Amino acid sequence: MTTTTQDTPGGTAHEPSEIRFACDAMCGGLARWLWGIGYDATWSPDIDDGDLVRQADAQGRVLLSGDGGVFERRLITSGQVRALLIPRGLRRLEQLTYVVEQLKLSVRPPRCMTCGGLLQPASREEVAGEVPARSLDWASHFYRCGQCGKVFWEGSHWRRIGKVREAAANLSGPAAPQT
Ligand SMILES: [Zn+2]
Numbered sequence: 001m002t003t004t005t006q007d008t009p010g011g012t013a014h015e016p017s018e019i020r021f022a023c024d025a026m027c028g029g030l031a032r033w034l035w036g037i038g039y040d041a042t043w044s045p046d047i048d049d050g051d052l053v054r055q056a057d058a059q060g061r062v063l064l065s066g067d068g069g070v071f072e073r074r075l076i077t078s079g080q081v082r083a084l085l086i087p088r089g090l091r092r093l094e095q096l097t098y099v100v101e102q103l104k105l106s107v108r109p110p111r112c113m114t115c116g117g118l119l120q121p122a123s124r125e126e127v128a129g130e131v132p133a134r135s136l137d138w139a140s141h142f143y144r145c146g147q148c149g150k151v152f153w154e155g156s157h158w159r160r161i162g163k164v165r166e167a168a169a170n171l172s173g174p175a176a177p178q179t
């Protein structure tokens with residue numbers, strides 16, 4: 001099932017049903033949490049609305065924006081680009097909750113919280129030089145980001161992500177009623 005490959009310019013392979021996102025410049029925190037629940041989301045701090053809409057169109061991404069102006073663009077009003085307006089005043093985890101509820105997202109294996117890349121399991125030996133000795137001793141699972149190379153293990157940071165993931169999973173649980 002986890003045969004998704006890296007997102008690389010010019011060559012993208014993904015399941016057709018897999019929903020992917022393009023976040024506006026203000027939604028960086030939301031993008032990170034989407035990575036945390038396993039979704040492909042692009043984010044750039046200085047992308048302008050035109051580029052964002054074109055990117056969503058070219059890559060088949062759902063555009064997430066807190067800026068109502070974006071929604072007047074033709075590619076969106078015509079329905080060619082799917083987009084979701086993130087209500088103002090929500091904090092980032094509330095934004096995540098909103099997106100999960102609106103789009104009935106299920107929680108997937110986490111991606112890299114630094115760049116959004118896919119994480120690959122790594123052996124203790126492979127990461128020995130990059131993980132503090134104590135963590136190397138007690139952690140049982142290690143992962144390496146296939147995109148930026150960062151190593152993750154199940155420490156306190158992972159547990160914190162775990163709580164958010166659990167909350168998101170409860171929202172989108174199997175018995176989510178149709179509205
Ligand atoms: Zn990464």
